[in-house]
Amino acid sequence: MKEYSAAKIIQLRKLLAVNRIKILSLLVKEDTCVCQMVRELDLKHSLISHHLKTLIDLGIIESTRNGKHMIYQVVPEKKQDVRDILHLAKLK
Numbered sequence: 496m497k498e499y500s501a502a503k504i505i506q507l508r509k510l511l512a513v514n515r516i517k518i519l520s521l522l523v524k525e526d527t528c529v530c531q532m533v534r535e536l537d538l539k540h541s542l543i544s545h546h547l548k549t550l551i552d553l554g555i556i557e558s559t560r561n562g563k564h565m566i567y568q569v570v571p572e573k574k575q576d577v578r579d580i581l582h583l584a585k586l587k
Contacts, residue, residue, distance in 0.1 A: 512546070514536075514542065515546050515549065515550060516580075516581065518536065518543065518547065519550070519556075519577050519581060521535060521536065522556060522567060522568060523574065523577050523581065526567065527566065527567060528561075528564040528566055528567070529543050529544060530564070532567075554570065554573070555569065555570060556568060556569055556570060556573075557570050
């Protein structure tokens with residue numbers, strides 16, 4: 496079994512929050528803006544923004560500006576890690 500450092504365990508716990516899992520499930524399929532996440536996930540804009548900040552701080556997602564909108568995406572090098580996290584979340 497793979498061993499993890501305390502810092503890695505804390506990072507994994509942050510990622511396994513239910514709303515972050517919902518956001519990552521959406522972003523692993525497509526790049527999107529907060530307004531679309533609000534519609535698809537039925538969460539408040541401020542709550543999604545809070546979770547996006549955490550995911551950006553963890554280096555899992557990134558954003559780019561497209562006109563008036565910020566578009567969020569999973570960092571390409573992290574896509575497989577995100578898929579693994581989503582798989583783990585299903586096992587909880």
